[in-house]
Amino acid sequence: MRILTGKATQTIISEMPEISPVKTFTLTVNLRGFAACLDHDHVFGAGASKPLKDDTITIVVEARMYTGTGTVQKPAPASFFSSKLDNFVKRYTDMLKSEHFRSTTDFTLQSVDGTEFRVHRFQLMAHSPVFAAMLTHDSQEKQSGRCELADIDKETVEILVDYLYGGEAPNVTSSNAEKILSVADKYEMLDLSAHCVQILCDSVSVDNAVHLLILARQRNLTALTEAALAFIGGHMETVLHDAAMEEIGKLDLQAMQAIMKHCGKGK
Incomplete structure (x- = not known):
């Protein structure tokens, strides 16, 4: 890219394996209010050729298109990581x-x-x-x-x-x-x-279903609560044996309501 000023021409070169013929584009940029961004002496100092005209500056861009056939790095597949x-x-x-x-x-x-x-x-x-x-x-x-x-x-x-x-x-x-x-x-x-x-x-059974439900309610274990309720609902007649009845009294009202609800599903 060549920036044309009245004092010198600056060329920026990007090396490429293969390039197409040079294509030149001319841009006219309005710099009103942005003069402070430029070197004051370079543009306005003594001997400068005054490249600014009506607060604009002309920039000539030489664009060269890459035409090489080099390989493109592809992201590694997820299986690699x-x-x-x-x-x-x-x-x-x-x-x-x-x-x-x-x-x-x-x-x-x-x-x-x-x-x-x-x-x-x-x-x-x-x-x-x-x-x-x-x-x-x-x-x-x-x-x-x-x-x-x-x-x-x-x-x-x-x-x-x-x-x-x-x-x-x-x-x-x-x-x-x-x-x-x-x-x-x-x-x-x-x-x-x-x-x-x-x-x-995975271990809920006739012998421990009520006990595990109580444990789940005490520790707020949602997955174990659902597993115990589902088992009780499907095995109500065998779960509610004499030993289990002693523990049922430890259940809160919401747990009892949940058991009744799951009993309906079990049938």
Whole structure:
């Protein structure tokens, strides 16, 4: 592009592999009010050829069209990024499980029976806002480098540690999911809580439907509430046995109304 002024011609060149013949375009631009944007001496100083006329300046543009046949970079397909992410997660998880990495732990969790579990502070902080607050404030646990879990047994702590380092909880079953859920909720481990709720939803039965409904109502677990109600509605005659009747008295009025509604659906 050449900007024609009375004093000099400035040429801006963009290198290209192949170019078409030069095409020249002339533009006339009104600069009224924009004179301050130009070099005053260059345009108005002594000896200048006064390129401005009626507050306009002429700009000559030489346009060259690219005619090369070079390749165009296309975005990588989503599967590429997905596989890269999967590989990264696997490498990261393998690293977390490695003996070398576990040897760098800087914090201790102690179960109610005195069993100690060595962990990393940043893993606790990454998975639990409660531990994050504990370890970023001037708490006793931060100073001592240990936390005594006075109400949590060894098996439960083992599951928490598996979750911290693998993002999974394979040892959560229908028999311990309620207990693990309580701990996960206490420390706000949301993924682990959701995993426990799903297991409980899948394990609703004649023997525990009313109990799980009460649990769901107490903890405001929508998915478990719906699962329990749906089961009760379809199995009313078998669910309402003598043992269950004792627990039904613990239900609130809305829960009882919901049971009656689902009973109608079950029929």
